[in-house]
Amino acid sequence: MKILLLGNRGQFGTAFEKICRMRGIECIAPSHSELDVTQPQKISLALSKEAPDAVVNSTGIIDIGECESCPLDAYKVNAQASLYLAEATVEKKITLVQTSTHLVFDGKSHQPYTEYDLPSPNTVYAATKLISEHYAITRNPKSYVVRFPTLFGHRRNEKSGFVEKMITKLIAGDPLRIADDRMDCPTWSEDAAREVAEIVVSRANFGLYHVANRGAVSYFDFIATLAKFLNSQSGIEAAKDKEFTARPPKPLRLAISSDKRPALRPWPEALQEYSEVYR
Numbered sequence: 001m002k003i004l005l006l007g008n009r010g011q012f013g014t015a016f017e018k019i020c021r022m023r024g025i026e027c028i029a030p031s032h033s034e035l036d037v038t039q040p041q042k043i044s045l046a047l048s049k050e051a052p053d054a055v056v057n058s059t060g061i062i063d064i065g066e067c068e069s070c071p072l073d074a075y076k077v078n079a080q081a082s083l084y085l086a087e088a089t090v091e092k093k094i095t096l097v098q099t100s101t102h103l104v105f106d107g108k109s110h111q112p113y114t115e116y117d118l119p120s121p122n123t124v125y126a127a128t129k130l131i132s133e134h135y136a137i138t139r140n141p142k143s144y145v146v147r148f149p150t151l152f153g154h155r156r157n158e159k160s161g162f163v164e165k166m167i168t169k170l171i172a173g174d175p176l177r178i179a180d181d182r183m184d185c186p187t188w189s190e191d192a193a194r195e196v197a198e199i200v201v202s203r204a205n206f207g208l209y210h211v212a213n214r215g216a217v218s219y220f221d222f223i224a225t226l227a228k229f230l231n232s233q234s235g236i237e238a239a240k241d242k243e244f245t246a247r248p249p250k251p252l253r254l255a256i257s258s259d260k261r262p263a264l265r266p267w268p269e270a271l272q273e274y275s276e277v278y279r
């Protein structure tokens with residue numbers, strides 16, 4: 001199988017390329033400058049040149065604040081690119097994998113959201129990701145939409161996610177205040193990548209999948225567990241989410257799980273293995 005991966009320097013793309021290498025899957029991964037997904041002609045050229053069996057779109061503007069300030073750019077990269085990719089892949093009978101986010105939900109549920117729950121995005125970022133899902137599924141019947149929760153893991157670009165920022169503070173021994181009412185199911189990007197590769201290679205039924213390590217956890221419990229794995233001396237105090245001024249406000253309870261696929265391993269196992277590189 002030959003895969004064309006877009007977004008190879010990001011958090012998911014970095015992991016996906018590694019998993020492909022480990023599984024012996026041929027993975028062509030042009031950089032952002034080599035293939036800008038907002039340029040449909042470049043997409044067509046790449047598909048003609050590489051003739052992949054599947055395209056994995058892991059590109060995006062994922063900073064919520066940046067999407068609010070520049071909604072048109074967010075639409076172009078997060079949503080319109082998915083339309084271009086769906087139209088270009090369906091023509092050539094190529095499978096499309098469109099990545100998406102748990103932020104499409106409103107965060108009011110006390111249960112993990114499954115593939116059968118109704119999205120209700122409340123940010124520009126989430127709305128553009130939901131549109132990307134619709135474009136993929138409606139324009140190319142050979143599409144997978146894979147939604148992730150908050151990811152942690154190595155990435156090639158210089159950005160830093162929530163968990164990586166916490167690791168830096170925990171290693172430095174800085175005191176932390178963390179919300180104990182914000183729920184998620186943080187997932188190792190390598191576990192997510194392994195699952196997405198399996199979905200594609202095993203030719204699972206096309207459609208929507210939630211991909212997450214097992215178990216919902218509060219940010220406080222998650223960071224306290226991480227501190228233990230890192231032998232950190234940081235004092236960690238529990239706080240409430242409303243004490244932090246996120247603009248726009250982020251939905252509060254965003255755990256997801258899959259009703260369609262067997263659960264991935266529990267998050268503490270994945271976190272312990274990931275944190276070993278920092279010890």
Ligand SMILES: NC(=O)c1ccc[n+]([C@@H]2O[C@H](COP(=O)([O-])OP(=O)(O)OC[C@H]3O[C@@H](n4cnc5c(N)ncnc54)[C@H](OP(=O)(O)O)[C@@H]3O)[C@@H](O)[C@H]2O)c1
Nearest residue numbers: 007009010011012032036037059060099101148150151157
């Ligand atoms: N990270 C998370 O916690 C998380 C959680 C839920 C869902 N997701 C979803 O997972 C997917 C991947 O996210 P990520 O965390 O890997 O993002 P990321 O680390 O920000 O990486 C985004 C990638 O997209 C590339 N890119 C941006 N604009 C592009 C364009 N116009 N043309 C081509 N490439 C472009 C970037 O290249 P450069 O770096 O070279 O600019 C980078 O390789 C997204 O769909 C996101 O919504 C992520």
